Amino acid sequence: MHRMSRPMIALAAVASGALILTGCTADTAPSGADGGGTFVYATGDAEPDCLDPHVGGNYPQALAGSQVIESLVSRNDDGEIVPWLATDWSVSSDGLTWDFTLRDDVTFTDGTDFDADAVAANIAHLQDPDTASSTGYLAVQKIADVETVDSDQVRFHLSQPDSALLESLSQTWVGMQSPAGIERGMDENCEQPIGTGPFVVSEWAHQDHITFTRNDDYNSAPADAKNSGPVAFDSIEWRFLPDSTSRYAALQSGDVDMIDNVQPDVLASALDDGTFTVLNAPRTGASNRIELNAGKAPFDDQRVREAFATGIDIDAAIDSLFFGTVDRSFSPLSSAEPAAYSDPSAFAFDSDHAADLLDDAGWTERDADGYRTKDGTRLSLSFPVSTAQSIPAEQSLFDQIAAGARDLGIEINIELMDLSSWYEALGANEYDLVSAPYTKVGPDVLRILYHSSGIEPAPSGYFANHSQVDLPELDEALDQASASQDDAERRELYQQAQEIILSGHYVVPLYDQLNTFLISPDVTGVRAMPTLSTPSFVDASFAS
Amino acid sequence: MSDIELLTRRHSLTASRHTGTVLAGAIAAVLVLCAVAPGLMAPADPLAVNPHDSFAAPSIAHLFGTDESGRDVLSRVIFGARDSLTIGAAATGIGLIGGTVLGIIGGLLGRWAHAVVGRVIEVFFAFPGLLLALLVIVVAGPGPMSVIIAVGLSTAPGYARIIQSRILQVRVSPYVEAARVLGRTPLRILTRTIAPNTAAPLVVLATLGIGQAIVWAASLSYLGLGAQPPSPEWGAMLNNGRTYLQTAPWMTIMPGLVILAATMSFTVLGRALSRRTEGRA
């Protein structure tokens, strides 16, 4: 779900899900005849503290963890749930009982059988407070009891209907790990989680790399993969390269075969000259957006929110900063979500209208610096920005938005801060604007981000509803969608919810939470999972 | 950060010293003028965003090119002189004041004070300078004030060491001996004899410190903890431009050259000053 540490990169959503542009020359590959060899992946995402994605649960954990750990179900490029470790499922008419049929021919890489008991052990592990799971915990929150009907039949009893259950289960954060592995305790399982996946963690040299070696007995690819057996690569060297300049230089020099978090200018030139294969896979869940804190003045006034959302030429800024590689978003959801609803008209640039709205709202006076005032108070907005979560181009975008706001008479104070201080500022309600990425499979992310229950902070001070939207009709639509058994009705309710959020100008969508990769032309078959957009090497090999 | 100590070492004769000093003085004068009256010097508004004119290479219209937001790099460098020189000067000021207080205590108040101050200085040296800066910024929140305090604190021990040794030197000099023999009070000796003889090197130190403080502040920008946007502080510009090094090299080369010119000219001036003061002593 939430919190991807580190830069997310922006890029045009040419199509939803994974898209591989090929255009490569057949060079001599550093590989064996079977397309194997060691593949080097360089990530700009943070190094996880723990490789077990049940613990905590952030994006870097999903990136690395998905090479090792697989889920009960997956999702295809059309957004439909497809079989993975579970071959079939059904739900009772009241939505409270789910039956899953499991594959009976899969074993974890430590030799433990994958069966109903293993599923029960994983759900129990996620729900155990000692695991300190936050993302996975939320995903399985409504599972009250797990019944092992048979070795390959498992039944979930829910406390409330949950239409998002399958989408939640498709996430790596709820992936299936060997019960024997979990038994070893958190310290060991963090270092080397054991799954059913195409690779095994064989070494983790902290601050340097993880070595994944091939699982020679692999037989459990998701239904939409081409390959169903062991992968071609002998191993993956998964390197942590936080500096974007060095990361790209390493790809250019051939020291690595693939990089993520590509900077916009690099991406634009790669798209131009075709030296590298571009893989563009927007992260699922929410779009990248600026949230307006409607819980306090001045954004408790709809007119001020609308003035901010329409008074600044954001399109032009995005176009120039991202070298035309990114499309503006007008939806609270990622374009990778089939349920995404866009409303460009709510954000059409019109500075005169914005100025009128501010006048109407009573911000009519100007102070010596040219900023609008009301009752002697300057129209000043505080915008804490986490340097760990915004790439330089995005920080420049905020900078340009602040410059545009100045023309409107609005002062925006951008404050760059480290992640802990940033959470502290949010917890203390010391913000008017904020940009917080949130990744989750499926439109239920709307309930997490905009339901009024998300305003109440957790004991740690964390809360997800940064816009502090508190509308009964929105809560109702989201609750109904969550309980609905009917896909069409569910879709309709999520659209209603998005209309309310957009027309109320609680958020200013910017672009998808983009996720771009550059791949050496010697490599083919890399795809991004349509679930969390993490790279999958099940079908990949070195070209021979 | 006792780079200062190194830079103060006396420079023996080199050729073109005079020309160098004059040139350095001219550069420094221009920079100070930029800092005092940037509006007079800059061709454009340093904050005026124009997305349609971003990443423009240097030309007649934009001598130093434009940045990712279409802002004129030359104007930003000129306006940045205020932020950067203020950070440099204020940080050096804090470092000098802290260093002087420590130095005076250690140099004048006898054996115990000397030992204690020596230990304090050693602790500061043993503490990685960047960590000290990092802690200050995380505690106080990012911003120019934090950078000034952070850089000031991490430079103070270097100054303290120089000042203390200078005081110890002066204390055993014939002037002070003479004053003591004449029955002057310690306070009078401090203000009339020791202070003037220690103050001159302080001026030199200050000149030298500014350049190093600017470089130091730039490193904090790289860690995302330096100047806040849209401030055209030089270190922040340099770091910002680094992202586009291959697309728009002027964004980093131009502020880089200016930092270099500033550091070099202040250092050359500082050395020239130190030669004069030493020549007099």
Added chain:
Amino acid sequence: MTSIAAPPLSRAHRIGRWALQRLVGGVVVLAATATIVFFAMRLIPGDPAEAILGGPGSQTSAEALARVRAEYGLDDPLGVQYLHHLARLATGDLGTSYSLRMPVADVIGPLLVSTLVLAFSALAVAWALAVPLTLFSTRGSRVAALVGNGLELTAASLPHFWLASILIVTFSTGLGWLPPISTGGVLGLVLPTLTLAIPVAGFLAQVMRDSLLDALASPFVLASRARGAGDARVRFVHALRHAALPGVNLTAWAFGYLVSGAVVVETIFARPGLGRSLVSAVLDRDVPLVTAIVVVTAAAYVLIMIVADAAARIADPRIEERA
């Protein structure tokens, strides 16, 4: 340096007293750094209990927070916590890292080695660059002096992150000679080492040039010239040796500078090391890890100072009298 006046004592006695003083002094310095870190880490925003439970933004329960507070003694008065902290350190117990869930000693062992390798190779390269530069700039020609002076100043004024980018663009992307990232081999060490070494070489060369020029003008050099020693012999054997002394003193200082520089260099070149961990540990509020890194760095600094001091005393017994 440490005592103002020493009464006449036997040499053995003096050496013993000196060693004891340095040792006690070192321990005091370490205790003081540990103290500063402890209180600074308490001042920064963020709840240590939350840092233990998965860092910022985690959704931990109130019970879990309370349990962790009790377990780590975070509810005790600050003074009590501080004394516990010092007592643990005194027994050599560095604790367990909040973020990595590993004993801190296991975490920093390899990192320390990696940073020391980088720091010492940078020192060696800095010397290798500084000596020829010094000899070149003191050849007596105007042009050489000007160029030498310019190079020294430039080298000393370059921020690490900028220098690193330029080196990568030139030697990796442009020429393709060297890997832009640390690859474990010697080749991967070249660019990070150069990035750290060049500014230090600038400082070193400035200091050495001054003393070299002094030395060249000194009576003993004039005397050896008068005895018919060749220019090269005078410069290399007599004067340079004299000039190197302040450089050696500088080397101890440079160590602290290198550790600060390592923060940036290790990040850019993706090298594991203390500097890089330091930043992430501070940002994660990982108190045990920050403390350990600082204390270990301080200990290394203290050791190097003692060795340098001892070396200087052996080389030049007059120091004892002067001290």
